[in-house]
Amino acid sequence: MEITDLKIRKMMTDGRLRAIVSITLDQMLAVHDIKVVQGENRLFVAMPSRKDEGGIFRDIVHPISAGARDYLETQILNAYQEQLALMQAEAELSAAEEAPAAEPAADAEASADEI
Helix, strand or coil: CCEEEEEEEEECCCCCEEEEEEEEECCCEEEEEEEEEECCCCEEEECCEEECCCCCEEECCCCCCHHHHHHHHHHHHHHHHHHHHHHHHHHHHHHHHHHHHHHHHHHHHHHHHHC
16 A cells, blocks of 8 residues: 555644645545644544544544554654645745845834934
């Protein structure tokens, strides 16, 4: 089994839910609504689930072996961390681009005060 496509559909900062992910396995099977969740001590991956008649959430799809779970979780969390780093870099670049625009106005005020 190989993840042949992985898309971070949505990123969140509020609450414990951090991202919604979709994956494609072996270019044959798509799995949507995989969640990246902030737990007590670490991030973890929660597979798509629904509530049954008794009010208990049951996974709709899930890995059978520990190795498969580790593989999925590692790939998904790595993609999440890469996306998070990219978003932070873009925010820093945007802030850096805005900062110089504010400085010339301050210099103009200083020049006017000197006259």
